[in-house]
Amino acid sequence: MAEITAALVKELRDRTGAGMMDCKKALSETQGDFEKAVDWLRTKGLASAAKKAGRTAAEGLVGVVVEGTRGAVIEVNSETDFVAKNAQFQDFVAEVAKVALKTGENVEALLAAAYPAGGGSVQDVLTNNIATIGEQQAVRRATIVEATGAVASYVHNAAAPDRGKIGVLVAIDSTAADKAALAALGKQIAMHIAAANPLALTADDIDPALLERERAIAAEKAASSGKPADIVERMVDGAVRKFAGEQALLSQVFVIDGKSKVSDVVAAQAKALGADVTISKFVRFQLGEGIEKKESDFAAEVAAAAGVA
Secondary structure, three states: OOOOOHHHHHHHHHHHOOOOHHHHHHHHHHOOHHHHHHHHHHOOHHHHHHHHHHHOOOOEEEEEEEEOOOOEEEEEEEHHHHHHHHHHHHHHHHHHHHHHHHHHOOOHHHHEEEEOOOOEEHHHHHHHHHHHHOOEEEEEEEEEOOOOOOEEEEEEEOOOOOOOEEEEEEEEEEEEHHHHHHHHHHHHHHHHHHOOOOOOOOOHHHOHHHHHHHHHHHHHHHHOOOHHHHHHHHHHHHHHHHHHHEEHHHEEEOOOOOOOEHHHHHHHHHHHHHHOOEEEEEEEEEEEOOOOOOOHHHHHHHHHHHHOO
């Protein structure tokens, strides 16, 4: 048996692109035979999975899960929308959401955790899925929401229960005994959030840098009006207040009735329940947001393959 050195493991990793521990195991399984180790990795699908790592994974599914007054939302990406319809992939998203509920928001800890249905860690099952499904996949992010009253969820464009293109969680703090009423309110607000996409809970929570950007835009528009400086200043202040009000959840017009502010809807429910009701937090995951997708020019690819300038 050939000696399994760190240099040999590194060489196998460079050759196949597989993980360091997988390379070490491959060499151990093949008594240090380098070429057999390459074949072992390919047989297990580990080498091909690693080679796919350079592809852009911007499709996939957002998954949510709620247990009592705690909820988790995760995003698992794939290369194409076709994979989102794959039962193996859908099951993986559902199981990983349950794991996230226990491990928290750290993706590394999530990947290292045991997979509920067996097969090793979440990372191990993910690697196997990449090999068997044939596309790069990645657990991108996770967020946890907790409340004293209720946590409600909503999934838009669902491909399966609690799995879709947009996932929302809403935390409601309340001492009200009617948890079903709180959950119903939370579901409606979650639907509103999916549609309206607020930037923050209140105007005061909006990123100051974003408000400054809006102020600069408003100032440039107002300056061209030819009005006196004091009027221009009031115009700018008004424009920024309007923007903040439109982007903050509690001051938005409730999409369910089209006339009430979200804050008024919450206040009305608090009065009906005879207890304080507060929306303490919300999170909205939209599939692929922030990922730069690579656009493919098929005609150019064909021309390049044919050697046409």
